Amino acid sequence: MQIDFAKLQYQYQLYKTEIDEAIHAVLDKSNYIMGEEVTQLEQSLETFTGSKHAITCSSGTDALLLAMMALDIQPGDEIITTPFTFIATAETIAFLGAVPVFVDIDEKTYNIDPSKIEEKITAKTKAIMPVSLYGQPADIYAIQKIADKHQLKVIIDGAQSFGSTFSGRTDSNLGDISTTSFFPAKPLGCFGDGGAVFTNDDAIAAKMKSLRVHGQSKRYHHKYIGMGGRMDTLQCAIVSVKLKYYAKDLALRQEVASKYTKALKGKSIILPFVDTNATSAWAQYSIRVQNRDELQVKLKEQGIPTAVHYPMPLHLQECFAYLDKGKGNFPICEQVSNEIMSLPMNPYLNDEEIAYISNKL
Ligand SMILES: Cc1ncc(COP(=O)(O)O)c(C=O)c1O
Numbered sequence: 001m002q003i004d005f006a007k008l009q010y011q012y013q014l015y016k017t018e019i020d021e022a023i024h025a026v027l028d029k030s031n032y033i034m035g036e037e038v039t040q041l042e043q044s045l046e047t048f049t050g051s052k053h054a055i056t057c058s059s060g061t062d063a064l065l066l067a068m069m070a071l072d073i074q075p076g077d078e079i080i081t082t083p084f085t086f087i088a089t090a091e092t093i094a095f096l097g098a099v100p101v102f103v104d105i106d107e108k109t110y111n112i113d114p115s116k117i118e119e120k121i122t123a124k125t126k127a128i129m130p131v132s133l134y135g136q137p138a139d140i141y142a143i144q145k146i147a148d149k150h151q152l153k154v155i156i157d158g159a160q161s162f163g164s165t166f167s168g169r170t171d172s173n174l175g176d177i178s179t180t181s182f183f184p185a186k187p188l189g190c191f192g193d194g195g196a197v198f199t200n201d202d203a204i205a206a207k208m209k210s211l212r213v214h215g216q217s218k219r220y221h222h223k224y225i226g227m228g229g230r231m232d233t234l235q236c237a238i239v240s241v242k243l244k245y246y247a248k249d250l251a252l253r254q255e256v257a258s259k260y261t262k263a264l265k266g267k268s269i270i271l272p273f274v275d276t277n278a279t280s281a282w283a284q285y286s287i288r289v290q291n292r293d294e295l296q297v298k299l300k301e302q303g304i305p306t307a308v309h310y311p312m313p314l315h316l317q318e319c320f321a322y323l324d325k326g327k328g329n330f331p332i333c334e335q336v337s338n339e340i341m342s343l344p345m346n347p348y349l350n351d352e353e354i355a356y357i358s359n360k361l
Pocket of ligand 1: 059060061062085086088089131157159160181182183193194195
């Protein structure tokens with residue numbers, strides 16, 4: 001058997017008629033930039049998430065930039081975040097000249113550990129940026145409490161978690177600003193690059209809308225230093241079709257995760273843990289094993305692709321050597337990154353495939 005990790009082609013075939021129609025409608029109008037499909041998607045995203053403002057943008061990376069620029073993050077400002085994430089989280093902080101201040105992760109959820117945040121707050125701290133890793137929000141209430149006490153902003157990097165919830169609210173509807181990514185392999189993916197920012201604050205929303213188009217207030221009049229950060233009309237049209245079926249996709253991902261957990265219980269594997277307050281969008285089903293490299297090779301031989309998210313924590317990356325946080329600074333993160341391994345995960349993984357993967361494991 002050959003297992004497909006993300007089944008993107010399968011999904012396209014499933015919705016092909018509607019997606020092709022949506023693409024051709026844009027081609028026929030040739031309204032490639034900021035066409036009506038952009039606003040339509042933003043309205044649907046607001047309805048789905050409950051967030052007052054959804055603003056699409058060019059990627060999950062640019063979404064983080066827009067969020068920080070809207071909050072006026074300046075060179076030298078400190079932003080507290082997790083070292084166990086994709087590079088974009090901390091890269092964008094550093095790109096703006098600010099300083100990523102890492103905090104170790106929780107041993108069970110692999111998200112930032114709120115109990116270790118306060119000791120890292122200084123006079124320069126401006127925001128806390130939790131990441132909803134593998135689809136599960138961090139403990140947002142604990143984080144928000146700390147942020148309120150110290151008058152800090154909360155930016156949620158929800159690139160992996162669109163549709164997840166914490167205490168019944170989507171993680172796009174929490175924090176001061178929340179972001180997401182529509183990278184193709186994300187739970188809600190487009191056919192290229194795309195992303196969105198979410199906020200309930202009218203002024204922040206207006207500023208992010210302006211920043212997305214070079215900080216303009218009206219055509220060729222520029223209030224802020226902004227960026228070319230728009231999402232293509234074509235990509236918006238595609239996501240709009242997929243969003244119609246997304247609640248079903250999320251339920252199917254949850255089912256796949258539950259089946260994996262049932263099949264793998266009792267083996268010498270650490271399984272994913274989802275907090276009772278949270279639901280996960282299950283971007284990944286990531287387990288911990290002692291003999292990962294050997295296991296990956298053997299599984300590949302059996303037609304089972306795996307992935308490692310992420311083999312090297314951000315504090316150990318060459319580009320962050322200047323932060324001077326070498327090995328041993330974030331021990332839980334370092335241990336988890338040595339053991340973590342993601343199994344094939346998508347809404348369409350069938351019982352036969354799940355049984356095959358579990359048995360081979
Ligand atoms: C946690 C996290 N943040 C940010 C991003 C960046 O998103 P994009 O690839 O759309 O720029 C990703 C995507 O991989 C991610 O996983």
